[in-house]
Amino acid sequence: MTPEFKAIEEIVRAAGTMAREAYNDPRKPAYSLKGRQDYLTVTDGAVERFVRSEVERRFPGDAVLGEEDGGAVTGARLWIVDPIDGTANFARQIPHFCISLGLMVDGRLEAGAIYAPMHNELFIAQRGKGAWCNGARMQVSTQTALSASSVEIGWSTRMPTETYMGLIQRSMDAGCSVRRAGSGALGLAYVAAGRSEAYAEAHINAWDVAAGLLLVEEAGGRVNDFWAHGGLSQGNAVLATNAALADELGVLTGIALK
Numbered sequence: 074m075t076p077e078f079k080a081i082e083e084i085v086r087a088a089g090t091m092a093r094e095a096y097n098d099p100r101k102p103a104y105s106l107k108g109r110q111d112y113l114t115v116t117d118g119a120v121e122r123f124v125r126s127e128v129e130r131r132f133p134g135d136a137v138l139g140e141e142d143g144g145a146v147t148g149a150r151l152w153i154v155d156p157i158d159g160t161a162n163f164a165r166q167i168p169h170f171c172i173s174l175g176l177m178v179d180g181r182l183e184a185g186a187i188y189a190p191m192h193n194e195l196f197i198a199q200r201g202k203g204a205w206c207n208g209a210r211m212q213v214s215t216q217t218a219l220s221a222s223s224v225e226i227g228w229s230t231r232m233p234t235e236t237y238m239g240l241i242q243r244s245m246d247a248g249c250s251v252r253r254a255g256s257g258a259l260g261l262a263y264v265a266a267g268r269s270e271a272y273a274e275a276h277i278n279a280w281d282v283a284a285g286l287l288l289v290e291e292a293g294g295r296v297n298d299f300w301a302h303g304g305l306s307q308g309n310a311v312l313a314t315n316a317a318l319a320d321e322l323g324v325l326t327g328i329a330l331k
């Protein structure tokens with residue numbers, strides 16, 4: 074096990090404990106909106122500062138890109154953190170949220186971890202070695218029929234309503250069951266775990282998907298080249314699928330897979 078792989082698990086677990094304690098605090102931390110339907114809590118900032126300090130302490134000189142405090146998108150070694158993905162759920166007392174942390178080396182993801190503290194589930198992957206949920210090897214689903222598949226379609230105000238409705242319409246017309254649970258990172262982790270056949274969103278940010286993309290690839294699924302055309306700094310569309318339905322879902326969503 075590399076020091077980075079050990080560290081990534083330790084950091085997301087400790088960050089998850091912080092988030093769980095804040096979630097369970099009877100005073101119920103207040104939330105504000107950064108924009109329309111764009112939630113922020115004090116816990117987002119506190120968890121991100123903790124993750125940054127842990128990375129800087131353990132790996133001096135490595136760069137960190139985070140949802141709340143931004144950061145450089147250059148550097149040979151870049152840690153990409155979403156301190157709380159599913160912030161709207163967290164703020165409204167819905168336990169579907171997580172901490173997501175990925176390590177990119179020379180532009181390629183090498184390790185990723187997603188921890189859902191209220192479910193005590195750790196999803197973790199290492200490039201070329203595999204992906205695990207709480208220690209059990211993960212494999213994407215083997216479902217071959219869209220009419221028996223579940224896909225999650227993410228939404229934000231960054232894209233026009235019609236784009237989101239179009240994805241839903243085409244998926245439902247093809248026979249899929251469509252969900253939106255409010256955490257893109259967990260949506261990807263669930264594809265890796267075989268709980269969904271796919272996750273798609275017309276625009277999402279790098280911190281939401283860095284760890285999850287590696288989880289899906291290491292669990293035998295397919296993903297798009299999210300990092301093309303400035304995905305790291307500006308975000309991009311995302312599609313992650315099981316292998317069996319990848320070609321059909323690529324056509325259906327209009328998001329080209331690698």
Ligand code: IPD
Pocket residue numbers: 112140155157158159160161227228229254255256257258274276277278281
């Ligand atoms: C959001 C969630 C949501 C996704 C959005 C993200 P946040 O991140 O992952 O599920 O659809 O695109 O912005 O605000 O909860 O960190």
